[in-house]
Amino acid sequence: MGNYRIAVLPGDGIGKEVTKGAVEVLKAIETRFGHHFEFAYGWIGGAAVDQKGTPLPEETLALCRKSDAVLLGAVGGPKWDQHPPHLRPEKGLLQIRKEMNLFANLRPVKFYDSLTDSSPLKQEVIQGVDFVIVRELTGGLYFGKPSGRMVENGEEKAVDTLLYKKEEIKRIVKVAFELARKRKKKVTSVDKANVLASSRMWREIAEEVAQEFPDVTLEHMLVDNAAMQLIRSPQQFDVVVTENMFGDILSDEASMLTGSLGMLPSASLSASGPSLYEPIHGSAPDIAGQNKANPIATILSAAMMLRLSFGLSKEAEAVEKAVQQVLAAGLRTADIAQKGQRAVSTDEMVNEIKATI
């Protein structure tokens, strides 16, 4: 029985609905296992711009830093699309990742037997898929300087910088190897070493780190090939580790193996403080406020929080099993419902999961 402080940052769009759902599920866990969770709310993203004039207010950051873990919904929406870069909702997300040192983004991709109909891929391709994408989250093109516009000799240009320090690569590759050691003992390191200098360094460091893990197999794969292999034979993967932008692209692609972005949770581990948990989907402005969003990705993110931040494995499993059971029972939100199947609301899905816990 423990006491845990959880910072909840609903953000924008469906972020509010899905975090609400996950908090309710956490409360069900509280009751059943006799823990005490203290929830404190903060602004982030477009909502923070509207309320506080900045996508990541100081007080939100302070709140997160003194919490044991952070649960985040999603940020962004057309309302803020024309804002200057520093007032865009996404900036809040990038800043919190950087400020809290959330360098390791874990994105598990797991096949659900009951959802084969929702995937665009053939059943024999996705059957048994179970891997984790470990995405570097605080480096690369997302943060490298210079980044901006300029005029040179009368010519307009724009530039972004893909920069990695050796230590940044080392620590993320280590996370991948440590994870693989507890799983199927295979790491696939994805890069573009035939073109990029940063990828060639990445590959070297991956080889170096591999020396410390003789029990784990390391394989290198070019990012273009990886984009193909992910849908061609996803069963080959155990732990995939890659830099920030490649990880962004490949993990959204991989979400289709499970049928919907609405299913995929993530954990962003910090090098120095509390970790953050968020669904990999966005704020889906088109369905926001309609009680239609799939809360499962956020609920599974909360389960990752229980396991990774609080060490509550039994509790995490209780959540995961409940999700599996309601899916097996045929409950479907709109994103994963097949033609002819009744789609339940966000609330109905949450209630059913709570009841199952």
Added chain:
Amino acid sequence: MGNYRIAVLPGDGIGKEVTKGAVEVLKAIETRFGHHFEFAYGWIGGAAVDQKGTPLPEETLALCRKSDAVLLGAVGGPKWDQHPPHLRPEKGLLQIRKEMNLFANLRPVKFYDSLTDSSPLKQEVIQGVDFVIVRELTGGLYFGKPSGRMVENGEEKAVDTLLYKKEEIKRIVKVAFELARKRKKKVTSVDKANVLASSRMWREIAEEVAQEFPDVTLEHMLVDNAAMQLIRSPQQFDVVVTENMFGDILSDEASMLTGSLGMLPSASLSASGPSLYEPIHGSAPDIAGQNKANPIATILSAAMMLRLSFGLSKEAEAVEKAVQQVLAAGLRTADIAQKGQRAVSTDEMVNEIKATI
């Protein structure tokens, strides 16, 4: 009846076999339509490193420049993987793209009815897919400076630079719009404008260019979402335009819609001289020299050459129809053969296509 000079650069691995096949098919076209094709061969890639000490010898470049079009196989292989960057096979490919100003890489993705079994995607998802990826080929992370390794304050770093000039974006987006005008009149511009400065400029310029094409619809899509949409509902696309690295990743992913990389041709159009045609697959060292490779991607690249460089539409169609017919008749190389189906050799596939022409 025309005279055309074709530079053939087989390159490495299966590059030799597949270009040989495509040349034979072009000869069949010569005979049937009474043209004269003059083939001249040049070294590129690892083979050029071995023969001439550099992945793109001057004489190869000279040969290409005085030809009407270039047909390329593929480059690369484990033999040269440990070479320093300037002696890597891929460098030859990147150099020829840059030197010949091959800025617009067209990668058509077309569904073949007879191949639905080979795709990892469900038939209803890929049915009727017909789009073109227009990839920028001479800018972005592939060529931006600085690119390299450095030590700063005792810390090892590596950097690559994503740089675009306004004019570079303008001309590639124009190619996409012009193409869309002759097709289904829709351009999807893929970027990462919520993070990258270069993408925000890209988006602005796309909007500008769109003004000149009021009959064509422009839509923007974030690259992570595009990676998902490509397999979720690929029928939505007509012309997809994107920067170099995103195009590399997305087009390999898209190849799975047709079941195999071995099916996808490409044309690289020059801003100033002859264009280059190459399959999008690599040199496949694992099956090189075994008479197993699928020559169709290269043969369809030759068809694109006939149409785009020589204006020979009827001849191009004859090739494309022949490919369709042999596929419909059940002929399959190993990459597209289903369990239990007999796989034919490269030669058999080529002969059958020739015979059909």
